[in-house]
Amino acid sequence: MSYSQNIMDFYYPVARLQDLEAATKEGKPLAAVLLGKPLVIYKIQGEVVVADDRCPHRGETLSAGAVNEAGLQCPYHGLQFAHLGACTRIPAHPQVQNLKRFDLCSYPAVESHGLLWTSLGAGAFYELGFGRESESQRLVVAPPVNVNASAGRQVEGFMDISHLPFVHRTTFSDCTAEAMPPYKVESFDGGFGFEYSSSLGNYPFDHPSPKDFAWRRAYRIHAPFVAILDIYFPDGLFTIFNCACPVSEEQCVWFYPIRFDESLRLGSDTDVNAFSQKVQMDDLAVVERQRPRYIDLTSDSEQSFGADMASTAYRKILRNLGLVKA
Numbered sequence: 001m002s003y004s005q006n007i008m009d010f011y012y013p014v015a016r017l018q019d020l021e022a023a024t025k026e027g028k029p030l031a032a033v034l035l036g037k038p039l040v041i042y043k044i045q046g047e048v049v050v051a052d053d054r055c056p057h058r059g060e061t062l063s064a065g066a067v068n069e070a071g072l073q074c075p076y077h078g079l080q081f082a083h084l085g086a087c088t089r090i091p092a093h094p095q096v097q098n099l100k101r102f103d104l105c106s107y108p109a110v111e112s113h114g115l116l117w118t119s120l121g122a123g124a125f126y127e128l129g130f131g132r133e134s135e136s137q138r139l140v141v142a143p144p145v146n147v148n149a150s151a152g153r154q155v156e157g158f159m160d161i162s163h164l165p166f167v168h169r170t171t172f173s174d175c176t177a178e179a180m181p182p183y184k185v186e187s188f189d190g191g192f193g194f195e196y197s198s199s200l201g202n203y204p205f206d207h208p209s210p211k212d213f214a215w216r217r218a219y220r221i222h223a224p225f226v227a228i229l230d231i232y233f234p235d236g237l238f239t240i241f242n243c244a245c246p247v248s249e250e251q252c253v254w255f256y257p258i259r260f261d262e263s264l265r266l267g268s269d270t271d272v273n274a275f276s277q278k279v280q281m282d283d284l285a286v287v288e289r290q291r292p293r294y295i296d297l298t299s300d301s302e303q304s305f306g307a308d309m310a311s312t313a314y315r316k317i318l319r320n321l322g323l324v325k326a
C-alpha cells in the first residue's frame with residue numbers, strides 16, 4: 001500500500017495526551033499506526049518523541065519496551081533511545097560512542113486539543129481552532145475508538161445530516177424530524193463549511209427539547225479527516241472536533257474532543273464521555289457495516305440525494321488530493 005506525498009504531508013492525531021501521560025507514569029510507551037506505519041510514542045524529560053516502532057538492531061517492537069528518565073529502552077537487548085529517537089546506549093558495549101546508525105527515524109510531535117498530532121511528510125502543522133473558545137468552556141476528550149472502516153467513511157458519516165433521526169433514535173431527545181432542510185456548501189482553502197437548522201434536538205434522550213426550538217448546526221470540514229461541528233443548544237455552544245487517524249485503507253482510530261459552554265450543565269467529564277460514547281457506538285455500528293470499508297472514489301456505485309451535498313463535496317476534495325480509496 002502506498003500513499004501519495006500530499007496525504008503523507010498532513011498532520012493526523014495519533015494519541016490522546018492524557019493516555020500518554022498515564023502510560024509515561026507507568027513507565028510505558030504508546031503504540032500507533034499511521035498510514036500503515038507502526039509508531040512508538042514516548043516522553044523524555046517532558047519532550048514527546050514519535051518514532052518508528054522498530055528497533056534498528058534486530059527489529060524488536062519498541063512499543064513493547066519500557067520508559068525511564070533516559071527515554072525508551074528496547075526489551076530485547078536494552079538499547080536506549082532519547083531525544084528525537086537518538087540511540088544513547090548499547091548495554092552490551094557501554095564504551096561504544098558513535099551510535100548514530102542505531103538512531104530511530106522520528107517525526108514531529110504537536111499537542112493540540114488534548115491530542116498528539118504527527119506527520120510522516122514535510123508539511124506544516126496548521127492549528128485548527130474549535131471556533132469560539134473561552135474561559136467558561138470545558139474540553140473533554142473521549143477515549144479513542146478503533147474503527148474497522150476507513151477514516152474517510154468515519155468522517156463522511158459525521159457530516160451526514162440525514163442519518164441523525166435514524167441512527168441516533170434512542171440517543172438524542174427528539175429524532176422525529178426526518179425531512180432535511182436544504183443547505184449550501186461554502187468552500188474555503190483546504191475544506192468547506194455548511195450549516196442548517198431543524199427541530200432535531202441534541203439533548204440526551206431523557207432531557208426534553210424545548211418546544212419549537214430551532215437547533216442550528218454548523219460544520220467545518222478540513223480535508224482530509226477533520227470535521228468540526230458547532231451545535232447551538234438553547235443554553236450554550238457545544239463543539240465536536242471529530243478527527244480520524246488513517247491506520248490503513250480499511251481501519252482508522254476515531255478521536256472525539258468536545259468543547260462546550262459550562263452553561264450547558266452537562267455534568268462531570270465522565271458523564272460527558274458516557275454520552276459521547278453512546279453516540280459514537282450508534283455511528284460505529286453503521287460505519288463498520290458499510291461495504292466496502294472505504295469510500296471508493298473511482299466508482300459511482302453509491303448514489304446520492306440532496307441532503308448528501310456535503311458528502312459529495314467531501315468526496316470531491318478527497319479525489320482532488322489524489323486519493324483513490326479514502
Ligand code: FES
Pocket residue numbers: 055056057058059060074075076077078079
Ligand atoms: S532488538 Fe532492540 S536492542 Fe536488540
Ligand SMILES: [Fe+2]
Pocket residue numbers: 157158163164167168279282283
Ligand atoms: Fe452520527
